Amino acid sequence: MRPSINLRSLVIAALVLGLTLLPVYVALSGDRFMLTLFTRIVIMAMAAVSLNLILGYAGMMSFGHAAYLGIGGYTTAILCFEGVTSGFVQWPAALATSALFALIVGALSLRTRGVYFIMITLAFAQMAYYMASGAARYGGDDGLSLDTRSQFAGLVKLNDKATFYYVCLILLFGSIALIWRLTNSRFGMVLQGVRSNEARMRAIGFPTFRYKLAAFVIAGTMCGLAGALIANHTDFVSPSMMFWTRSGDLIVMVVLGGMGTLFGPVFGALALLFLEQFLPAVISTAVRPFDAADAAKAGEYWQIVLGPLLLVIVLFARGGIDGLLSSLSNLVQRGKQGNG
Amino acid sequence: MADALLEVDRLAKRFGGIVATDDVDIAVPEGELHAVIGPNGAGKTTLISQLSGTLIADAGRIRFAGADITRAPAWRRSHLGLARSFQITSLFLDLTVLDNVALAVQAHAGHSFHFWRNARREERLRQPARAALEQVGLAHRADVRASLISHGEHRLLELAMALAGQPRMLLLDEPMAGLGPDESARMVETLRGLKRRYTILLVEHDMEAVFALADRITVLVYGRVIASGVPQVIRANEEVREAYLGEDDNV
Numbered sequence: 001m002r003p004s005i006n007l008r009s010l011v012i013a014a015l016v017l018g019l020t021l022l023p024v025y026v027a028l029s030g031d032r033f034m035l036t037l038f039t040r041i042v043i044m045a046m047a048a049v050s051l052n053l054i055l056g057y058a059g060m061m062s063f064g065h066a067a068y069l070g071i072g073g074y075t076t077a078i079l080c081f082e083g084v085t086s087g088f089v090q091w092p093a094a095l096a097t098s099a100l101f102a103l104i105v106g107a108l109s110l111r112t113r114g115v116y117f118i119m120i121t122l123a124f125a126q127m128a129y130y131m132a133s134g135a136a137r138y139g140g141d142d143g144l145s146l147d148t149r150s151q152f153a154g155l156v157k158l159n160d161k162a163t164f165y166y167v168c169l170i171l172l173f174g175s176i177a178l179i180w181r182l183t184n185s186r187f188g189m190v191l192q193g194v195r196s197n198e199a200r201m202r203a204i205g206f207p208t209f210r211y212k213l214a215a216f217v218i219a220g221t222m223c224g225l226a227g228a229l230i231a232n233h234t235d236f237v238s239p240s241m242m243f244w245t246r247s248g249d250l251i252v253m254v255v256l257g258g259m260g261t262l263f264g265p266v267f268g269a270l271a272l273l274f275l276e277q278f279l280p281a282v283i284s285t286a287v288r289p290f291d292a293a294d295a296a297k298a299g300e301y302w303q304i305v306l307g308p309l310l311l312v313i314v315l316f317a318r319g320g321i322d323g324l325l326s327s328l329s330n331l332v333q334r335g336k337q338g339n340g
Numbered sequence: 341m342a343d344a345l346l347e348v349d350r351l352a353k354r355f356g357g358i359v360a361t362d363d364v365d366i367a368v369p370e371g372e373l374h375a376v377i378g379p380n381g382a383g384k385t386t387l388i389s390q391l392s393g394t395l396i397a398d399a400g401r402i403r404f405a406g407a408d409i410t411r412a413p414a415w416r417r418s419h420l421g422l423a424r425s426f427q428i429t430s431l432f433l434d435l436t437v438l439d440n441v442a443l444a445v446q447a448h449a450g451h452s453f454h455f456w457r458n459a460r461r462e463e464r465l466r467q468p469a470r471a472a473l474e475q476v477g478l479a480h481r482a483d484v485r486a487s488l489i490s491h492g493e494h495r496l497l498e499l500a501m502a503l504a505g506q507p508r509m510l511l512l513d514e515p516m517a518g519l520g521p522d523e524s525a526r527m528v529e530t531l532r533g534l535k536r537r538y539t540i541l542l543v544e545h546d547m548e549a550v551f552a553l554a555d556r557i558t559v560l561v562y563g564r565v566i567a568s569g570v571p572q573v574i575r576a577n578e579e580v581r582e583a584y585l586g587e588d589d590n591v
Contacts, residue, residue, distance in 0.1 A: 112347055117546075180455050181455065181458075182455050184458045184459060184460065185454050185455050185456055185457055185458065185459055186446055186452040186453075186454040186457075186459040186462075186465075187452055187453060187455050188455075188459070189439070189442070189443055189446060189452070189459045190443075190446075190452045192432070192434075192435065193432055193435070193443050195434075196432035196433060196434050196435060197430060197431065197432050197433075198432065199394070199435075200426070200430045200431065200432065201432075201447075202413070202414045202415050203392060203393075203414050203415075203418065203424055203426075203448035204393065204418055204423075204443065204444045204447045204454070204504075204505060205415045205418030205419050205444075205505060206447050207413075207415045208415075211452060211453075214453065245544075279438060282409060310389055
């Protein structure tokens with residue numbers, strides 16, 4: 001097969017280019033808000049990319065992935081609170097605690113499957129949520145502010161918004177590159193075999209549990225790093241970042257973008273956070289001509305529009321946004337062949 | 341038969357009140373093609389599942405190549421050289437035909453904690469996989485997604501995957517299931533080619549195929565062995581005719 005330039009790869013190239021050049025646009029336009037929004041998108045995309053490894057490639061429906069955002073974030077914030085501000089300590093610690101948590105959750109939950117697996121991963125995430133709520137020293141329900149962002153001995157200054165954005169973006173691209181290598185390796189082939197038919201994998205000689213556990217730990221660790229980034233981004237952590245609806249958001253990003261695809265979760269994060277940001281205003285504007293008084297309030301019900309939109313994607317575009325792009329590419333391709 | 345490759349000794353399995361396997365003894369020496377026949381519900385698939393480790397027996401013993409594997413998990417039996425094909429086609433449908441077989445090769449090529457190198461470019465995995473597809477005559481379909489090939493080809497792919505691990509013994513659960521006459525004939529020829537090179541335990545409904553291929557036959561009825569011996573003896577056995585073969589005019 002010759003490598004063809006199709007619509008899908010063009011869109012992905014545009015996405016990568018757009019994300020890379022965003023700070024330039026911000027510098028020219030002075031639209032600082034866009035930089036804040038896109039930093040958040042990039043970090044959440046990284047969390048979704050990590051979830052995609054176990055959900056999309058290995059078929060493990062983890063419903064507690066936001067716990068790692070919280071654990072990575074809290075590790076960073078707590079160290080900062082206790083006077084350890086060096087990123088060289090904070091970030092490895094965030095990775096280590098996330099990995100450990102994933103190891104424990106995985107070791108217990110991966111022996112079950114289906115609904116039980118979903119419930120156990122959910123239960124552990126809720127446990128982390130309540131532990132953070134109960135930690136009075138670290139703010140309890142009110143959360144914990146970070147006095148300073150992670151310090152990297154003056155080498156990288158995270159206080160600068162553009163610098164921080166690029167740090168996040170490089171880590172996102174790094175994660176995607178890692179997932180790309182991983183999913184095409186022997187390890188990745190095992191994961192895809194498990195997704196397709198786990199009983200058969202055991203019958204042909206794979207002890208599947210250890211591979212699933214390794215994937216679970218890798219995904220949790222990667223998400224823990226996203227957690228450390230989010231804490232630096234908002235200068236604040238709170239239990240709510242681990243609440244189960246947050247895990248739901250991550251699943252929506254993966255499914256919306258395209259499960260088991262390299263860039264799907266990035267599309268998903270982009271789409272969901274954009275809708276979250278701009279749908280209320282769009283609805284308000286649409287309602288205003290009919291009911292000016294309640295227009296602002298109508299915007300609060302943006303999820304009434306989001307729900308059916310997700311439904312349509314799940315029902316009619318099984319592969320999510322990435323799948324949609326692939327189908328469009330094929331249509332264009334066929335159109336060309338028809339003309340030629 | 342102390343030096344049989346596979347020795348099944350008083351194996352028993354029950355599901356609630358139903359006795360699926362009742363004191364079954366089977367011994368298969370190296371190189372033999374041993375067929376297990378019996379009417380529907382005789383417990384043939386249950387027996388294969390216990391041999392391959394998908395089910396664990398309630399009582400009795402299974403020895404393979406001198407090792408007691410009665411309680412060994414499925415993946416370990418596979419590593420000892422016991423390969424199984426499934427009656428209901430059980431493949432990785434979203435992967436290509438070659439990927440399916442390459443996974444079976446990979447299962448026996450050391451651990452899979454290799455995270456970096458592209459597995460689809462490893463000749464150590466792809467070459468033996470291609471060879472196994474060659475053996476069953478499926479090489480021309482290597483790059484097609486497994487969900488897109490015909491049922492007959494699925495059966496051959498099942499067989500190729502069992503072969504890919506270079507097993508000592510094949511447990512084949514109705515490889516002819518659902519095949520048309522032409523495809524069946526092709527499968528019989530393929531199996532004839534594998535005979536002697538592998539020790540084979542064959543569960544099959546197609547009597548013509550069984551009597552054409554088997555060195556010895558064991559007849560199961562309601563989980564119990566009612567006869568065991570060479571094909572001529574089984575054909576002549578009154579009890580077997582009554583229980584099973586009587587319905588079939590070809591025999």
